[in-house]
Amino acid sequence: MANYPELNGRVALITGAAQGIGAETARLFAAQGCKVAVVDIDADNGGKVAAAIIRNGGKAQAFKTDITDVASVEQAIAGIVQAFGGIDIVINCAGGYKQLATVEDMSIEEWDRTVALNLRSVFLICKMAIPLLKKSRAGRIINVSSISGRTVHAASSPAYGAAKAGVTQLTRFLAYQLGPDNITANAIAPITTLTPRVAALRTEADIERIASQVPLRRLAVPEDHAQAMLFLASDAAAYINGVILDVNGGRVMM
Numbered sequence: 001m002a003n004y005p006e007l008n009g010r011v012a013l014i015t016g017a018a019q020g021i022g023a024e025t026a027r028l029f030a031a032q033g034c035k036v037a038v039v040d041i042d043a044d045n046g047g048k049v050a051a052a053i054i055r056n057g058g059k060a061q062a063f064k065t066d067i068t069d070v071a072s073v074e075q076a077i078a079g080i081v082q083a084f085g086g087i088d089i090v091i092n093c094a095g096g097y098k099q100l101a102t103v104e105d106m107s108i109e110e111w112d113r114t115v116a117l118n119l120r121s122v123f124l125i126c127k128m129a130i131p132l133l134k135k136s137r138a139g140r141i142i143n144v145s146s147i148s149g150r151t152v153h154a155a156s157s158p159a160y161g162a163a164k165a166g167v168t169q170l171t172r173f174l175a176y177q178l179g180p181d182n183i184t185a186n187a188i189a190p191i192t193t194l195t196p197r198v199a200a201l202r203t204e205a206d207i208e209r210i211a212s213q214v215p216l217r218r219l220a221v222p223e224d225h226a227q228a229m230l231f232l233a234s235d236a237a238a239y240i241n242g243v244i245l246d247v248n249g250g251r252v253m254m
């Protein structure tokens with residue numbers, strides 16, 4: 001596995017880090033020596049992820065945060081500065097949707113909730129973290145989009161797909177506007193990933209069917225995405241800016 005000694009001591013804010021891809025990302029960044037802010041609305045699991053990192057000799061603290069709420073994000077950013085002194089890396093990983101529906105059938109509440117969780121949150125976290133990233137030697141923003149924001153490839157939520165497409169364009173604006181401050185902004189776009197949540201929702205037959213459509217013949221695992229984000233955060237990716245990295249086994253190529 002790749003090793004990035006330059007990440008040692010850098011502060012990484014990771015949303016959605018209480019479980020799934022975010023939790024694995026928190027573990028991998030902590031293993032590289034990052035101080036990890038586990039930012040999640042789920043205080044219980046967020047605390048467990050931070051505690052496990054500390055037990056393994058790493059540095060982490062959980063911040064109970066509703067990333068769709070201005071006051072809650074402000075409080076988290078202030079807490080991270082107090083705990084770790086600044087922010088070098090922002091990973092916007094929290095996201096998802098509750099309901100599969102057509103545009104015609106989707107409730108307005110589900111639309112607003114989904115867009116707030118997947119897009120407004122990225123704007124809020126970035127807006128409030130940018131002044132701190134500007135003080136970093138190598139600021140990094142990494143947003144987690146989705147294959148659903150790249151193309152319509154399977155049953156998904158229109159609100160989710162539209163919000164994730166918004167995340168990719170917001171990423172490009174961030175890359176364009178923050179480049180002069182030596183801050184890069186990139187996104188990854190995962191395919192269906194075998195997190196514990198997805199594994200519990202899908203049958204073996206579902207998983208085999210999805211895997212059969214992927215050239216690599218398997219679903220992604222959280223580590224596939226965490227490794228891609230480690231690379232984007234590292235000095236090896238210093239000149240990569242405004243890129244949407246499809247981590248999808250070749251399922252959709254663009």
Ligand SMILES: NC(=O)c1ccc[n+]([C@@H]2O[C@H](COP(=O)([O-])OP(=O)(O)OC[C@H]3O[C@@H](n4cnc5c(N)ncnc54)[C@H](O)[C@@H]3O)[C@@H](O)[C@H]2O)c1
Binds near residue numbers: 020040093145
């Ligand atoms: N798992 C997949 O198959 C898949 C595929 C493509 C893209 N993605 C994207 O990857 C990211 C991570 O996916 P996952 O499946 O690991 O997620 P998950 O559902 O397992 O975890 C999401 C985390 O976000 C937190 N969260 C939810 N609402 C929040 C809020 N308002 N404030 C703060 N935290 C909140 C949850 O508590 C949870 O810990 C998401 O952005 C998702 O859209 C996932």
